Amino acid sequence: MGAKEKALVTDGRVRRSKEAVLAATFALLGETGLGGVSVDEVARRSGVAKTTIYRHWPTRSALLLDACSKLTARPTVPETGSLKGDLIALAETVAERLSGRWSSVLPSVIDAAERDPELAAVHAKLHAGMMEAFRAVIARAQEKGELDKRVAPSDLIGAIIGPLFYRRWFSREPLTKAAARAIAERALAAL
Amino acid sequence: MGAKEKALVTDGRVRRSKEAVLAATFALLGETGLGGVSVDEVARRSGVAKTTIYRHWPTRSALLLDACSKLTARPTVPETGSLKGDLIALAETVAERLSGRWSSVLPSVIDAAERDPELAAVHAKLHAGMMEAFRAVIARAQEKGELDKRVAPSDLIGAIIGPLFYRRWFSREPLTKAAARAIAERALAAL
Numbered sequence: 001m002g003a004k005e006k007a008l009v010t011d012g013r014v015r016r017s018k019e020a021v022l023a024a025t026f027a028l029l030g031e032t033g034l035g036g037v038s039v040d041e042v043a044r045r046s047g048v049a050k051t052t053i054y055r056h057w058p059t060r061s062a063l064l065l066d067a068c069s070k071l072t073a074r075p076t077v078p079e080t081g082s083l084k085g086d087l088i089a090l091a092e093t094v095a096e097r098l099s100g101r102w103s104s105v106l107p108s109v110i111d112a113a114e115r116d117p118e119l120a121a122v123h124a125k126l127h128a129g130m131m132e133a134f135r136a137v138i139a140r141a142q143e144k145g146e147l148d149k150r151v152a153p154s155d156l157i158g159a160i161i162g163p164l165f166y167r168r169w170f171s172r173e174p175l176t177k178a179a180a181r182a183i184a185e186r187a188l189a190a191l
Numbered sequence: 192m193g194a195k196e197k198a199l200v201t202d203g204r205v206r207r208s209k210e211a212v213l214a215a216t217f218a219l220l221g222e223t224g225l226g227g228v229s230v231d232e233v234a235r236r237s238g239v240a241k242t243t244i245y246r247h248w249p250t251r252s253a254l255l256l257d258a259c260s261k262l263t264a265r266p267t268v269p270e271t272g273s274l275k276g277d278l279i280a281l282a283e284t285v286a287e288r289l290s291g292r293w294s295s296v297l298p299s300v301i302d303a304a305e306r307d308p309e310l311a312a313v314h315a316k317l318h319a320g321m322m323e324a325f326r327a328v329i330a331r332a333q334e335k336g337e338l339d340k341r342v343a344p345s346d347l348i349g350a351i352i353g354p355l356f357y358r359r360w361f362s363r364e365p366l367t368k369a370a371a372r373a374i375a376e377r378a379l380a381a382l
Binding site: 031032033035104107108110111113114115124127154155157158159161162163164165166167169170171172173182183186187189190191 | 222223224226295298299301302304305306315318345346348349350352353354355356357358360361362363364373374377378380381382
C-alpha cells in the first residue's frame with residue numbers, strides 16, 4: 001500500500017470509531033440523560049479506547065456538545081414570504097423536535113447546566129443554534145418594516161417556544177401542527 | 192411520666208426527626224438535583240435511621256413529593272378585582288419562585304419524570320398544585336363573562352408560564368416584575 005491508500009484506510013477507521021463513540025453516547029443519553037454519560041461507559045459500550053475518545057474530544061463536555069448537536073440539527077431559515085408564515089413553520093419544526101428523542105434528553109442538559117458551568121456553556125451553545133433561524137426571520141421582518149423594530153426578538157421567541165415547552169414538559173398536551181400554529185398566531189397577535 | 196406526657200415527648204421526637212429528614216432532603220436536592228437524593232444518603236446526613244424514614248414515607252417518591260411540596264407552596268388565589276390584575280399577580284409570583292432555590296431543583300424533577308413513571312406522577316401532582324390558582328382566576332373570569340368561555344385555560348396558562356420558564360432556563364434574562372407583567376399583558380392581548 002502506498003502512503004495515500006494507508007491514509008484512506010486510517011481515515012475510514014477513524015470515521016468508524018468516531019461513529020461508534022457517538023452512537024454509544026446517543027444511546028446512553030436516551031436511556032439515562034446527561035448524568036449517565038461518562039467517558040468510561042462510552043468506551044465500554046463502543047469498544048473504543050478512552051485514549052482514542054480523548055484524542056477526538058478533549059473533554060466530556062466536548063463529546064456531549066458534539067452528540068447533542070447531531071441529535072438536534074439547527075433548523076433552516078424558512079422562506080414563506082411572510083413573518084407569520086415563517087414563524088408558523090418554525091413553531092411546527094420545534095413542535096416536531098419536541099416529539100422526538102431530543103426532548104427527553106434536553107431536561108437533563110438543563111439540569112446539568114444548573115450545577116456545572118461547562119455544561120451551562122454547552123446548553124447555551126445548543127440553544128443559540130436552535131434560535132438562529134428565529135432570529136433571522138425576525139430580523140428580516142424588522143428590516144422590511146413588517147415588524148416594529150422595538151419588538152425584542154427574545155420576547156417574541158419566548159412567546160412561541162415557551163408555550164411549546166410548557167406543553168411538552170408540564171401540561172403534556174399533544175404537540176400537533178395545529179397547536180404550534182395557534183401558538184405562533186397568538187404570539188404575533190399579542191404585539 | 193403519665194401516658195399523656197410520654198405521648199407528647201414521642202410527638203416531639205417524631206417531629207424533630209421528620210424535620211431533620213426533610214432538611215437533609217432539601218440540602219441534597221439543592222446540591223445534586225433529584226438524582227442525588229437516595230434514602231441511604233438522607234439517612235446518613237440526617238442521622239435518622241432508614242427504618243424510621245420508611246415509617247413516615249413508604250417510598251423515596253413519597254419523601255421527594257413531600258420535600259418538593261414544602262419547597263414550593265401553592266400560590267394563593269389573588270383577588271385584585273380583574274382577570275388582568277389577577278394574572279399579573281400570579282405571573283409575578285411565578286417569576287419570584289423561578290428566582291429561588293426551587294427553580295434549580297425543578298429541571299431534575301422534569302428529567303426524572305421522563306424516565307420514571309412514579310416520579311412523573313410526583314411532577315404532575317406538583318404542577319397541578321402550582322396551576323390551581325391560575326385555574327381559579329380563569330374560571331371566575333369566565334363565569335363573570337370577563338373572559339370568553341371558549342378560551343382553553345391551559346392555553347392561557349401556557350402563554351404566561353411558558354415564556355417565564357423560557358427566560359429562566361433558556362434565554363436566562365432577568366425575571367423582573369416588569370417582565371412578568373409584560374408577559375401576562377401580552378398573553379391576554381393575544382386572545
